[in-house]
Amino acid sequence: METEKFDISIEGGTLLTMSAKMEIMENATIGIQGDLIALVGSNCRIQAHKTINAKGHLVLPGLINTHTHLPMVCFRGLADDLPLMDWLNHQIFPMEARFVTKEMVYDGAILAMAEMILSGTTTFCDGYFFENQIAEAAKFCGMRAVVSQGFADFATPDNPRFEKMMSAGIRFVERWQSFAPMITPAFFCHSPYTCSPKTLKNVKAAAREAGILYLTHLLENKDETDTIEKRYGRKPVHHLLDLGVLDDQTIAVHCNWLDPEDITVFADLGVSVSHNPVSSMKLAAGIAPVPQMLKQAVRVGLGTDGSASNNALDMFREMDAAAKLHKVISLDPTVMNAPSVLKMATLGGARVLGMENLIGSIETGKLADIIILDMNQPHLTPLYNPYSQLVYAARGADVKTSIINGKIVMENRRLLTINMEKAIDNVNQIASHILSEHPSTILKHPNGQGVT
Amino acid sequence: METEKFDISIEGGTLLTMSAKMEIMENATIGIQGDLIALVGSNCRIQAHKTINAKGHLVLPGLINTHTHLPMVCFRGLADDLPLMDWLNHQIFPMEARFVTKEMVYDGAILAMAEMILSGTTTFCDGYFFENQIAEAAKFCGMRAVVSQGFADFATPDNPRFEKMMSAGIRFVERWQSFAPMITPAFFCHSPYTCSPKTLKNVKAAAREAGILYLTHLLENKDETDTIEKRYGRKPVHHLLDLGVLDDQTIAVHCNWLDPEDITVFADLGVSVSHNPVSSMKLAAGIAPVPQMLKQAVRVGLGTDGSASNNALDMFREMDAAAKLHKVISLDPTVMNAPSVLKMATLGGARVLGMENLIGSIETGKLADIIILDMNQPHLTPLYNPYSQLVYAARGADVKTSIINGKIVMENRRLLTINMEKAIDNVNQIASHILSEHPSTILKHPNGQGVT
Numbered sequence: 001m002e003t004e005k006f007d008i009s010i011e012g013g014t015l016l017t018m019s020a021k022m023e024i025m026e027n028a029t030i031g032i033q034g035d036l037i038a039l040v041g042s043n044c045r046i047q048a049h050k051t052i053n054a055k056g057h058l059v060l061p062g063l064i065n066t067h068t069h070l071p072m073v074c075f076r077g078l079a080d081d082l083p084l085m086d087w088l089n090h091q092i093f094p095m096e097a098r099f100v101t102k103e104m105v106y107d108g109a110i111l112a113m114a115e116m117i118l119s120g121t122t123t124f125c126d127g128y129f130f131e132n133q134i135a136e137a138a139k140f141c142g143m144r145a146v147v148s149q150g151f152a153d154f155a156t157p158d159n160p161r162f163e164k165m166m167s168a169g170i171r172f173v174e175r176w177q178s179f180a181p182m183i184t185p186a187f188f189c190h191s192p193y194t195c196s197p198k199t200l201k202n203v204k205a206a207a208r209e210a211g212i213l214y215l216t217h218l219l220e221n222k223d224e225t226d227t228i229e230k231r232y233g234r235k236p237v238h239h240l241l242d243l244g245v246l247d248d249q250t251i252a253v254h255c256n257w258l259d260p261e262d263i264t265v266f267a268d269l270g271v272s273v274s275h276n277p278v279s280s281m282k283l284a285a286g287i288a289p290v291p292q293m294l295k296q297a298v299r300v301g302l303g304t305d306g307s308a309s310n311n312a313l314d315m316f317r318e319m320d321a322a323a324k325l326h327k328v329i330s331l332d333p334t335v336m337n338a339p340s341v342l343k344m345a346t347l348g349g350a351r352v353l354g355m356e357n358l359i360g361s362i363e364t365g366k367l368a369d370i371i372i373l374d375m376n377q378p379h380l381t382p383l384y385n386p387y388s389q390l391v392y393a394a395r396g397a398d399v400k401t402s403i404i405n406g407k408i409v410m411e412n413r414r415l416l417t418i419n420m421e422k423a424i425d426n427v428n429q430i431a432s433h434i435l436s437e438h439p440s441t442i443l444k445h446p447n448g449q450g451v452t
Numbered sequence: 453m454e455t456e457k458f459d460i461s462i463e464g465g466t467l468l469t470m471s472a473k474m475e476i477m478e479n480a481t482i483g484i485q486g487d488l489i490a491l492v493g494s495n496c497r498i499q500a501h502k503t504i505n506a507k508g509h510l511v512l513p514g515l516i517n518t519h520t521h522l523p524m525v526c527f528r529g530l531a532d533d534l535p536l537m538d539w540l541n542h543q544i545f546p547m548e549a550r551f552v553t554k555e556m557v558y559d560g561a562i563l564a565m566a567e568m569i570l571s572g573t574t575t576f577c578d579g580y581f582f583e584n585q586i587a588e589a590a591k592f593c594g595m596r597a598v599v600s601q602g603f604a605d606f607a608t609p610d611n612p613r614f615e616k617m618m619s620a621g622i623r624f625v626e627r628w629q630s631f632a633p634m635i636t637p638a639f640f641c642h643s644p645y646t647c648s649p650k651t652l653k654n655v656k657a658a659a660r661e662a663g664i665l666y667l668t669h670l671l672e673n674k675d676e677t678d679t680i681e682k683r684y685g686r687k688p689v690h691h692l693l694d695l696g697v698l699d700d701q702t703i704a705v706h707c708n709w710l711d712p713e714d715i716t717v718f719a720d721l722g723v724s725v726s727h728n729p730v731s732s733m734k735l736a737a738g739i740a741p742v743p744q745m746l747k748q749a750v751r752v753g754l755g756t757d758g759s760a761s762n763n764a765l766d767m768f769r770e771m772d773a774a775a776k777l778h779k780v781i782s783l784d785p786t787v788m789n790a791p792s793v794l795k796m797a798t799l800g801g802a803r804v805l806g807m808e809n810l811i812g813s814i815e816t817g818k819l820a821d822i823i824i825l826d827m828n829q830p831h832l833t834p835l836y837n838p839y840s841q842l843v844y845a846a847r848g849a850d851v852k853t854s855i856i857n858g859k860i861v862m863e864n865r866r867l868l869t870i871n872m873e874k875a876i877d878n879v880n881q882i883a884s885h886i887l888s889e890h891p892s893t894i895l896k897h898p899n900g901q902g903v904t
Contacts, residue, residue, distance in 0.1 A: 073833070077840035081789035115830040222783070281776035282844065284785040311844040312831055320769070321776070324733035328777075331674070333736040337533035378567040379764055379848075381525070381876045382883030388529035392734065392763040396831075397849035424833045431834030 006031035006038060006048040007406065013054025013372065015040070016386055018061050018346045018361040022339060024386065028059060032368040035406040040364050050408075052401060056376045058386055060342075061362050062122025062369035062404065063315040064349030066274040067253050067303025069128045070137075071100070071108030073115070074430050075308040084221065084283055092308055096129070099434055100157040105130040107426040109137035112313055114418045117143065119314040119396025122369040122404045125251075125274070125303070125353055127188035127215060129158040135176050135183050142409050142417045144369060146353055147176065148188035148215055151203050153196050166206065173210045181358050181367065182405060186213035189245075191220075192236050193227050197243055204245040213249055213354060215274075216240075219262075220254035220285050237262040246271050251352055253303070255293075256286030263289065263296050272299035272352040275344070277321040278312075279305030291326055291335045301349035302341075314396040319345050323391050338387035368406040373398045458483035458490060458500040459858065465506025465824065467492070468838055470513050470798045470813040474791060476838065480511060484820045487858040492816050502860075504853060508828045510838055512794075513814050514574025514821035514856065515767040516801030518726040519705050519755025521580045522589075523552065523560030525567070526882050527760040536673065536735055544760055548581070551886055552609040557582040559878040561589035564765055566870045569595065571766040571848025574821040574856045577703075577726070577755070577805055579640035579667060581610040587628050587635050594861050594869045596821060598805055599628065600640035600667055603655050605648050618658065625662045633810050633819065634857060638665035641697075643672075644688050645679050649695055656697040665701055665806060667726075668692075671714075672706035672737050689714040698723050703804055705755070707745075708738030715741065715748050724751035724804040727796070729773040730764075731757030743778055743787045753801035754793075766848040771797050775843050790839035820858040825850045 008031075015028035017040070031039030031046050039046060079091035105128060116124060126134050127148035138145035149172040150156065151165050159165050169187060176185040187207045189195045195203075195216075207214040219225070219236055228236045237258070240246050248270030255273050258266070266273065275288050293300050302318045304310050319341045326336045350360025359369050373394060375383055380398065383389055402410040409417050460483075467480035469492070483491030483498050491498065531543035557580060568576060578586050579600035590597035601624040602608065603617050611617050621639055628637040639659045641647045647655075652668075659666040671677070671688055680688045689710070692698050700722030707725050710718070718725065727740050745752050754770045756762050771793045778788045802812025811821050825846060827835055832850065835841055854862040861869050 076834065076836070076845065078836045080837065080840045080844065081786055084785060087785070111830050111833060118830060278776065281780040282785065284779040284783045286783070287780060307845075311840065314831065314847075317772070321773075324730065324773070325777075325780075327736040328733040328739060331736045331738070333536060333539070333734065334533055376876060378563050378570060378872060378876060379766065381563060381879050382528065384528070384530045384883065384887070385532065388532045388763065392532065393528065393759075395766075395847050395849055397847055420830065424828060424830060427833050431836065435836070 004047070006033050006046055008032040008050045008052065008403070008408070009046050009048035010052045010054050010059055010370065010372065011045070013057040013059040014386060015362060016058060016060040016342070017363060018343060019363050030059065030362065030370065032403070032406050035367055037362060037364055037366050037368045040362060052372065054372050056374070057400065058373045058375055058390065059362070060371060060390070061346045061360055062371050062402065063120045063345045064301060064353065064360060065116065065121045065124040065303050065313065065315055066251070066301035066349050066352050067276055067305055068112070068124050068126045068313065069306030070112035070124070070126050070134055071105045071128055072306030072308045073112045074099070074104060074108045074427055074434070076311045078308065078434070080282070080311070084285070087283070095434065096157060098437070099430070100129050102130050102133055104430055105133040106137055107423070107430060109134045110141065110418060111423045111427045112307070113137060113141040113143050114415055114420050114423050115313045117141070117402055117410050117415060117418070118399070118413070119316060120371045120399035120402065121313070121315050122371065122402060123349070123353070123359060125186070129156050132172060132175070138183055139179070140417070142404055142407050144182055144359070144404055146184045146186050146213065148186040149173070150188045150190060151199055152190040152194045153199055154194065166202065169203070169206065173212060177210070181355060186215060188215040191217040192239055193224060197232070200240070200245050201243050207249065213251060214245065215251045215253060218252040218255055219257040220280065222257055222286060225257060235262070237265055241265055248272070249354070254280060254285070254288065256280055256288045258289055258293070260292065263293055263298060266293070266298045267296040272301070274303040274352060275300050275322065276303045276305040277325050278318055279309040281321065281325065283309050287325060287329055290322070291330065294340070299348065299351045300344055301352035302345045315345050316394055316396045319391045338385070338391040341391050342387055368403055370403040371399050372401040374400045456499070458485050458498055460484040460502045460504065460855070460860070461498050461500035462504045462506050462511055462822065462824065463497070465509040465511040466838060467814060468510060468512040468794070469815060470795060471815050482511065482814065482822065484855070484858050487819055489814060489816055489818050489820050492814060504824065506824050508826070509852070510825045510827055510842065511814070512823060512842070513798045513812055514823050514854065515572045515797045516753060516805065516812060517568065517573045517576040517755050517765065517767055518703070518753035518801050518804050519728055519757055520564070520576045520578045520765065521758030522564035522576070522578050522586055523557045523580055524758030524760045525564045526551070526556060526560045526879055526886070528763045530760065530886070532763070536737070539735070547886065548609060550889070551882070552581050554582050554585055556882055557585040558589055559875070559882060561586045562593065562870060563875045563879045564759070565589060565593040565595050566867055566872055566875050567765045569593070569854055569862050569867060569870070570851070570865070571768060572823045572851035572854065573765070573767050574823065574854060575801070575805070575811060577638070581608050584624060584627070590635055591631070592869070594856055594859050596634055596811070596856055598636045598638050598665065600638040601625070602640045602642060603651055604642040604646045605651055606646065618654065621655070621658065625664060629662070633807060636664070638667060640667040643669040644691055645676060649684070652692070652697050653695050659701065665703060666697065667703045667705060670704040670707055671709040672732065674709055674738060677709060687714070689717055693717055700724070701806070706732060706737070706740065708732055708740045710741055710745070712744065715745055715750060718745070718750045719748040724753070726755040726804060727752050727774065728755045728757040729777050730770055731761040733773065733777065735761050739777060739781055742774070743782065746792070751800065751803045752796055753804035754797045767797050768846055768848045771843045790837070790843040793843050794839055820855055822855040823851050824853040826852045
């Protein structure tokens with residue numbers, strides 16, 4: 001009788017399944033066959049071509065980042081601590097108009113993926129210019145991605161004539177839809193204030209026809225309500241509701257100023273939300289009413305946003321901020337407890353992306369997206385409660401090994417699909433170019449004026 | 453002619469001096485002689501017995517943690533996400549009464565120092581029971597410490613008869629005062645609600661006589677004002693003012709509910725503040741009005757608080773939280789800019805501890821407390837602005853080498869004064885003991901009830 005031989009086994013760790021039952025298994029064994037989790041057990045031994053010893057480690061599903069603009073790593077730290085409109089209109093938009101090219105997008109995305117893998121993310125949902133390049137980079141790095149083709153009623157670096165955006169979008173979907181569930185195409189309307197009602201509706205109609213997700217930034221800042229009310233006589237959520245673009249295939253990003261009535265609309269229609277606390281804190285944009293959303297069973301995932309506003313792509317930082325920000329704002333330490341927050345970063349994110357049957361937990365039959373953390377470190381000692389430890393004490397740098405779709409992409413902190421030195425060099429060259437040409441007042445080393 | 457030979461040179465890095473002028477030097481050279489910074493220059497070569505190549509690295513003063521309860525690492529993650537009074541009265545206080553021993557304090561402190569050195573802290577200010585043990589541990593590890601003997605009007609694990617606290621305190625000062633500026637003794641009155649007016653006054657008188665710092669927790673929570681007003685007919689700050697214990701040798705810890713009038717009192721009298729944003733966020737205790745304090749030139753340093761409430765001792769997390777929390781609360785992204793926050797964690801902390809002439813910046817004649825970060829990593833690329841990168845993107849784990857008082861205590865992430873494995877083992881044994889004996893409802897692995 002032949003013994004079944006798995007491709008990979010992970011043995012001896014403490015497994016947080018993050019399944020609906022939140023099962024935790026000691027001395028766990030996971031058997032991976034191809035791209036699938038084929039066996040989950042405890043206190044058993046299996047045969048495998050490759051065995052990973054996880055004794056003293058935590059094993060959990062890879063983290064899911066529901067909102068990124070990856071190539072913005074090239075602008076990381078370039079223009080911080082500025083008033084929002086200065087930052088956007090005088091720094092970010094002009095720099096994007098000047099420096100965003102196909103090559104910059106690809107090189108930036110590769111560096112961003114190195115950073116994400118090194119900090120435990122296995123799936124991301126991106127929206128930027130030249131999104132084909134992001135998809136190509138994800139394919140190259142072996143990361144799972146939802147890639148969103150962007151729409152706005154102005155010319156963008158990749159679509160100098162915006163009337164061609166729809167045909168470009170349809171070509172984009174045709175090109176990538178057969179790569180799901182590794183690469184899943186989607187459409188991203190930038191926002192209700194940069195997209196006309198016609199654009200918002202047409203893109204949603206095309207998304208429905210293609211059976212893909214539809215994303216939009218929504219209510220990141222307080223003044224969006226005024227802008228939309230002045231223009232359309234409706235609050236933003238009601239504006240989108242009237243246009244018929246809200247449903248369970250729509251993801252609204254940020255939602256810092258959602259009011260109780262808006263939350264009910266989202267709950268009724270199944271609209272999901274990407275919560276980006278770190279970016280919204282740094283930009284002083286606002287605080288999303290996440291505990292209230294969760295009470296009404298709105299699906300909420302976590303996201304980092306781009307590196308110009310965060311400035312990291314580390315989901316451990318995001319979990320930490322999400323847990324603590326809502327506690328102090330509500331003056332209630334029981335909200336957003338550690339297990340809830342870890343769930344938001346795993347199965348919650350999978351639900352937002354419509355992939356909860358495929359990823360987000362470690363269960364037999366799901367795709368093998370798994371991370372392993374070394375807990376034998378001073379800042380992770382002692383280990384009473386793995387959820388607390390992960391949310392309040394662990395850092396991205398504690399992720400030791402990462403598996404995506406059954407392939408090991410990082411082992412003992414060494415990236416296996418990305419040449420890290422080259423990725424760093426390429427972005428450093430882009431940065432040198434930006435510094436040498438950018439006409440504005442960027443200071444490489446501000447002198448600390450205004451420091452108290 | 454003999455060339456001067458330094459003990460240590462650090463060459464080729466980008467130096468953030470954090471001096472009053474916030475000078476930044478490229479290709480910097482630092483010469484260390486004994487415990488002192490003997491030379492600071494750029495584009496020069498010196499002879500030294502030991503040369504550290506810092507090319508591609510940032511070099512800056514070691515971080516100063518102005519508030520810790522180090523042995524609480526033993527309770528890290530044991531009781532999170534609970535209502536504050538449950539946490540304090542049903543978890544922390546009973547556990548301290550049951551498990552705090554001299555050995556637990558020493559072993560916990562050693563692990564905490566490993567964590568702090570590994571994340572860039574070179575000086576801390578601690579208050580706990582058996583503070584002699586903390587001082588001994590700091591001496592052993594080579595960390596710079598302000599160690600505070602505690603006072604409260606109830607029996608504590610180290611002073612079962614509280615009437616003996618004053619004589620114990622005086623012996624403590626006598627024992628350690630000759631070790632300054634490595635070990636500097638201080639007195640810590642727990643709070644205005646656990647210390648009688650008599651205790652607050654007598655301890656301050658003794659601190660004045662000994663010429664040492666006087667610390668107290670103040671206004672961590674909102675209800676402290678009610679408690680003190682009911683008991684003494686005064687707001688807490690006015691209560692302390694009336695008692696004459698507020699001066700420029702007093703450090704008030706937390707100050708989350710300081711009102712504008714209180715801030716003016718602090719500014720007039722030179723009282724300084726330890727700001728602990730992460731702990732106060734997690735406990736949902738409140739948000740200190742730090743931008744307002746800084747406007748009135750109140751000295752403010754950063755601190756982590758204990759690991760039961762934080763749950764880390766990582767000053768990089770603290771800087772990140774301090775910068776972003778105040779932005780989002782004020783809806784103003786310009787407050788608490790990155791250089792200000794880094795200053796708060798270095799020279800600002802030194803000012804709070806009355807050590808600004810000795811540490812907190814890299815200048816000739818100061819003590820050699822220096823950390824070196826490896827910036828050649830994806831999440832730290834590109835490097836436009838070192839302040840932004842340190843506050844918004846770096847993590848404790850990026851600190852590669854650390855020097856305290858002219859001695860290398862960590863090199864290439866390897867601790868040189870602490871046996872890390874042993875430190876971890878010792879605290880794991882304490883944790884096993886707590887888990888086996890603790891009578892309450894601690895769950896090693898909560899089942900995630902209430903998870904949404």
